[in-house]
Amino acid sequence: MGRIEEAFARGAAEKRKALVTYLCVGDPDGDASIDLALACADEGADILELGCPFSDPSADGVAIARASQRALGRGGGLDETLRVARAVRERSDVPIVLFGYYNPLFVRGEEEAARVVAAAGVDALLVVDLPVDESMPLRTAAAARGLGLVPLVAPTTLPERVARIGALGERFPVPFVYYVSMTGVTGGAGGSAVLASAGAEAARVRAATKRPTVVGFGIDSGERARIAATEADGVVVGSEIVRRIERGATHGERLASVRELVRELRAAV
Amino acid sequence: MQSPSLGTGFYGSYGGRYVSETLIHALDELTEAASCIAATPAFQKELSDLLATYVGRPTPLTDAARLARAIDPERKTLGRLFLKREDLCHTGAHKINNALGQILLATKMRKSRIIAETGAGQHGVATATACALFGLPCEVYMGAEDVKRQAPNVGRMRLLGAKVIPVESGSRTLKDAMNEALRDWVTNVATTHYCIGSAAGPHPYPELVARFQSVIGEEARAQIVERTGQLPDAAVACVGGGSNAIGLFRAFLGDAGVMLYGVEAAGHGVASGRHAATLTAGRVGVLHGSKSYVLCDDGGQIQEAHSISAGLDYPGVGPEHAWLKTSGRARYVSATDDEALAAASLVMRTEGIVPALETSHPFAKIGAIAAEVAERLGRPATVVLCLSGRGDKDLETLLGRLLPSETPGAS
Ligand SMILES: Cc1ncc(COP(=O)(O)O)c(C=O)c1O
Numbered sequence: 001m002g003r004i005e006e007a008f009a010r011g012a013a014e015k016r017k018a019l020v021t022y023l024c025v026g027d028p029d030g031d032a033s034i035d036l037a038l039a040c041a042d043e044g045a046d047i048l049e050l051g052c053p054f055s056d057p058s059a060d061g062v063a064i065a066r067a068s069q070r071a072l073g074r075g076g077g078l079d080e081t082l083r084v085a086r087a088v089r090e091r092s093d094v095p096i097v098l099f100g101y102y103n104p105l106f107v108r109g110e111e112e113a114a115r116v117v118a119a120a121g122v123d124a125l126l127v128v129d130l131p132v133d134e135s136m137p138l139r140t141a142a143a144a145r146g147l148g149l150v151p152l153v154a155p156t157t158l159p160e161r162v163a164r165i166g167a168l169g170e171r172f173p174v175p176f177v178y179y180v181s182m183t184g185v186t187g188g189a190g191g192s193a194v195l196a197s198a199g200a201e202a203a204r205v206r207a208a209t210k211r212p213t214v215v216g217f218g219i220d221s222g223e224r225a226r227i228a229a230t231e232a233d234g235v236v237v238g239s240e241i242v243r244r245i246e247r248g249a250t251h252g253e254r255l256a257s258v259r260e261l262v263r264e265l266r267a268a269v
Numbered sequence: 270m271q272s273p274s275l276g277t278g279f280y281g282s283y284g285g286r287y288v289s290e291t292l293i294h295a296l297d298e299l300t301e302a303a304s305c306i307a308a309t310p311a312f313q314k315e316l317s318d319l320l321a322t323y324v325g326r327p328t329p330l331t332d333a334a335r336l337a338r339a340i341d342p343e344r345k346t347l348g349r350l351f352l353k354r355e356d357l358c359h360t361g362a363h364k365i366n367n368a369l370g371q372i373l374l375a376t377k378m379r380k381s382r383i384i385a386e387t388g389a390g391q392h393g394v395a396t397a398t399a400c401a402l403f404g405l406p407c408e409v410y411m412g413a414e415d416v417k418r419q420a421p422n423v424g425r426m427r428l429l430g431a432k433v434i435p436v437e438s439g440s441r442t443l444k445d446a447m448n449e450a451l452r453d454w455v456t457n458v459a460t461t462h463y464c465i466g467s468a469a470g471p472h473p474y475p476e477l478v479a480r481f482q483s484v485i486g487e488e489a490r491a492q493i494v495e496r497t498g499q500l501p502d503a504a505v506a507c508v509g510g511g512s513n514a515i516g517l518f519r520a521f522l523g524d525a526g527v528m529l530y531g532v533e534a535a536g537h538g539v540a541s542g543r544h545a546a547t548l549t550a551g552r553v554g555v556l557h558g559s560k561s562y563v564l565c566d567d568g569g570q571i572q573e574a575h576s577i578s579a580g581l582d583y584p585g586v587g588p589e590h591a592w593l594k595t596s597g598r599a600r601y602v603s604a605t606d607d608e609a610l611a612a613a614s615l616v617m618r619t620e621g622i623v624p625a626l627e628t629s630h631p632f633a634k635i636g637a638i639a640a641e642v643a644e645r646l647g648r649p650a651t652v653v654l655c656l657s658g659r660g661d662k663d664l665e666t667l668l669g670r671l672l673p674s675e676t677p678g679a680s
Pocket of ligand 1: 362363388389390391392466467468507508509510511512513514579580581625627628657658659
């Protein structure tokens with residue numbers, strides 16, 4: 001069993017939901033990202049999403065877009081994200097998902113990208129602008145290295161597509177499914193009703209794909225996490241972590257603020 | 270819109286749909302509408318009536334004899350030069366052909382709101398115009414840098430009732446405007462049609478836009494055959510995202526004797542690294558929904574493009590051009606800012622036409638292209654050039670660069 005599968009199994013055994021935390025690697029710098037990622041794990045995050053910054057993050061809202069710009073300004077990118085992943089892996093067994101856009105991986109070449117990503121101790125990839133239809137080259141290369149590729153399902157995704165994603169999971173490693181709670185970019189605040197129905201929708205996606213399904217987008221507090229996680233298998237929190245990192249004046253402040261949020265989220269789910 | 274099928278979305282290995290999952294359904298709907306509605310005779314008739322009575326089509330084909338003689342006084346390489354006058358379209362550029370087609374389609378799809386990105390502002394003006402004509406609200410994303418350098422078009426969009434949203438992120442030009450438009454679309458996808466302005470973006474946009482623009486080449490082909498009794502030896506157009514070029518090229522793709530040339534913006538020179546010559550100096554990558562050539566570094570980060578012309582200042586290009594380059598069917602060359610300005614000056618003084626800065630780029634390369642074609646043919650070439658737009662929007666740049674001593678405030 002892979003690290004991600006183990007994390008979901010452990011959570012189920014302990015009757016709690018999966019907590020997935022995102023941060024943009026390189027914001028404010030790579031070494032800080034190592035500490036921040038380990039702090040998330042230490043406060044109980046089950047899975048870390050390490051965001052590889054991209055110059056044109058058109059699926060992200062202002063918080064992550066600004067963080068990406070800052071990270072790129074300080075030498076961020078795929079290599080730096082992998083360096084951070086390796087450093088986290090040396091110190092922790094927490095599952096790591098490399099989260100990003102396709103071009104940095106594509107330009108490296110799918111085979112080579114899968115090789116270096118797996119070598120860094122990453123467990124799966126999540127590529128926001130790579131819908132299942134175009135995913136076979138990377139999916140195949142990733143699978144050959146034991147790497148999963150996490151599919152996204154949106155409120156606009158029709159049941160036939162969800163079924164196709166389920167079918168893919170029979171041939172390729174699909175460790176979990178990411179359900180996008182609302183049409184939009186990252187960073188919006190989800191209303192309680194939206195998050196509750198997203199959780200219910202995630203449960204239907206889980207039934208159709210037979211994969212744990214987590215809800216992301218619009219979750220920025222313990223209360224919202226609890227609502228979304230009631231029926232789903234877990235929640236993803238990203239922009240609020242990124243905002244706290246942006247607001248912190250010192251490394252210590254950033255760490256403390258992120259720890260406080262993750263603790264609150266952990267207690268809620 | 271000849272064939273109902275919109276194809277696979279791939280041109281060779283280029284194209285596809287590299288977008289958020291949230292947008293897939295909207296792209297499916299658009300593909301469906303494009304093949305089921307836009308292909309019907311009723312839609313075609315409605316659109317061609319609009320093109321005739323509102324846009325002013327067919328646009329003329331002008332025999333640019335004085336310019337041809339200025340470029341090649343001895344008639345050794347450039348025999349005749351014909352200009353396809355898209356600058357005479359209502360709103361001043363070819364962009365209206367596509368904007369009207371898409372907005373008409375959007376009304377059939379019962380979309381209640383239109384968004385667009387724009388670089389030079391020509392597509393923004395065209396979309397604002399079509400929205401005014403159909404009574405739809407319109408919001409246009411435009412890089413803050415372009416808002417400054419294409420001020421007349423910003424004013425026109427506002428007068429037409431559109432909201433212009435300056436984009437401050439990244440290089441503050443076309444690519445960033447497109448990112449912002451994609452963010453809007455993913456948020457408001459149920460009600461909103463995203464009117465993409467070039468033959469780029471995710472499937473079905475490259476195909477949809479190419480079909481709406483192919484009226485350029487269809488007319489030009491018929492006109493030149495009527496005038497000269499023959500096909501041209503070469504067809505030439507500027508390439509930003511590639512819509513006027515593909516609109517011209519499509520009619521000639523099956524004519525092996527017609528060489529196709531796309532001219533990109535070389536900015537300060539390709540060697541300087543400050544340019545927008547994506548096909549000339551870029552590599553295969555994924556940007557804004559399709560796989561094509563892009564300007565990016567070894568880490569896959571998209572680089573900023575540079576061009577004096579806002580409409581060519583883009584680090585990507587439509588996927589069909591990537592395929593035409595790879596297959597060898599079309600050739601792509603580039604012209605610098607300075608070459609484009611010199612060419613604009615020559616066109617104005619020999620033909621009495623003020624060309625857009627975008628279109629000044631192919632004008633700058635006519636001599637070199639004619640030489641290459643004539644060499645191959647062993648006789649002077651007949652060339653048709655798509656005069657994609659007029660230069661009214663560029664007056665400030667043209668005056669500042671060409672008549673600096675007479676322009677207050679120009680350095
Ligand atoms: C007059 C004119 N020509 C050309 C272009 C470039 O676009 P495309 O390559 O899609 O024709 C523009 C874009 O704004 C334009 O305004």
